[in-house]
Amino acid sequence: MQQVQGVVARKKGAPVEIVTINIPDPGPGEAVVKVLSCGVCHTDLHYREGGINDDFPFLLGHESAGIVESVGSDVTEVAPGDFVVLNWRAVCGQCRACKRGEPHYCFATHNAKQKMTLEDGTELTPALGIGSLAEKTLVAAGQCTKVDPEARPAAVGLLGCGVMAGIGAAINTGAITRGKSIAVIGCGGVGAAAIAGAALAGASPIIAVDIDAKKLAKAKQLGATHTINSSDQDPVEEIKRICAQTYEGADGADVVVEAVGRPETWKQAFYARDLAGTVVLVGVPTPDMKVPDLPLIDVFGRGGALKSSWYGDCLPSRDFPMLVDLYRQGRLDLDAFVSEEIGLGDVEAAFDKMHHGDVLRSVVIL
Incomplete structure (x- = not known):
């Protein structure tokens, strides 16, 4: 286990806080990712306002790019050192949608089985099963999609959601x-x-x-x-x-x-x-x-x-690398979506800017 800083919403409507969180070592099928960037999405605001569910406290963030730090057993799709974009629909490969060749409709998408916690052991609910407004996060390995490591993290990380x-x-x-x-x-x-x-x-x-x-x-x-x-x-x-x-x-x-x-x-x-x-x-x-x-x-x-x-009926393993390649070729302007680069402490201010329509995305750089 290791401890890192992350942005947590403790209760409905309350300002977010930067707190210390516990990250378990990855178990079977899991990966710990060092987060390089994370967009502040309207869905994060929905979580803070109780618009998704009331499973507080939430570890916010889900539009991210980062580096795989470690993986658990049985993980073959990614390895430590891989540059990845995180996604919130790790497909199972076994449900009726996957078996009929429509994995983008997977009915049994999954997240990490272990829970990240506060210092006192309180379990956190990661936003969209990711929780990446943090220095590191624990996810299912299938939530990691390898892309061109030369791409700008702040831009390509936004493929993770919006x-x-x-x-x-x-x-x-x-x-x-x-x-x-x-x-x-x-x-x-x-x-x-x-x-x-x-x-x-x-x-x-x-x-x-x-x-x-x-x-x-x-x-x-x-x-x-x-x-x-x-x-x-x-x-x-x-x-x-x-x-x-x-x-x-x-x-x-x-x-x-x-x-x-x-x-x-x-x-x-x-x-x-x-x-x-x-x-x-x-x-x-x-x-x-x-x-x-x-x-x-x-x-x-x-x-x-x-x-x-x-989720745009996407299949991350198919769509993310393709779109990153188009970005690298200058055919898809992902940089245009990055309105500003901010720090972990600026998330609450980013929510205010969102309300006023001042940004497409504020992106936290770690």
């Missing part, structure tokens, strides 16, 4: 390709990544929708061809108008990604898609939210698909 969720929502879940149009409602970190993914796939037009001019400007930088400020424009009508200009007869976008997680924006996405179009929900709703009241004839009559995107 950036992968957005890119995957567009490419994997929405199946966006050349010759298709896409609109993205909500241009925070995940929505901006969906824009970048659509640009990577050659979609056109790529329409960004938000109420924040700064986020729309960033979306433009990442590949949006059109922007809509929905505080003063009807996004549904504007999306239809823009798509009709590009494709004769179009009555909306082929794919609409909802990256807010609210009933009203999901309803906008539903009506902003073309006939036989696809709605992708990647924004995370709260448990009290309900699907909007829609005439069933509209659900039937518009055809297409209404999908949820789990």
Whole structure:
């Protein structure tokens, strides 16, 4: 066992604290990772606010890159010294999804079996099974994905959650390709990544929708061809108008990604898609939210698909190395998502900046 410093949320709504935590030596199938970078994600704020569950105290952090320090028995996929991006869906290889060749839907993803603790032995709940707002963390070895060691940790570590969720929502879940149009409602970190993914796939037009001019400007930088400020424009009508200009007869976008997680924006996405179009929900709703009241004839009559995107339907072992290679080639601007580099003591301030829409990602450097 060893002791390190980490960022912990002790109770609902309370400011986070930097405390000493105990890291067990890795057991079978586990790895200890020295954390180099960790993004401050909105999901971490959800944990602090009790929006995920009430299993306090939480060890926050999950968007990370680091170096494998040690591994337990039976670990073959990574070794000490490997540069890795952490993921929160280590696939089992044995469930019905894995056996039918769809490991990205694995129904039995797993984390480290041992618990990290406070100094007094209180067990910590690691955010998304990772808990990497800390100098080191204990994870399942399958949560470590080897990538190009020359890549910038602060940038590629963001593939661990928000950036992968957005890119995957567009490419994997929405199946966006050349010759298709896409609109993205909500241009925070995940929505901006969906824009970048659509640009990577050659979609056109790529329409960004938000109420924040700064986020729309960033979306433009990442590949949006059109922007809509929905505080003063009807996004549904504007999306239809823009798509009709590009494709004769179009009555909306082929794919609409909802990256807010609210009933009203999901309803906008539903009506902003073309006939036989696809709605992708990647924004995370709260448990009290309900699907909007829609005439069933509209659900039937518009055809297409209404999908949820789990982690961008990614397979980390396939997608992370590929996206890191595209980043290294200059074809995917992951650096654009790093708004600032901060220290462990700046996480609470990063939450405040998140509230005000000042950042895509604050990234802790260790």
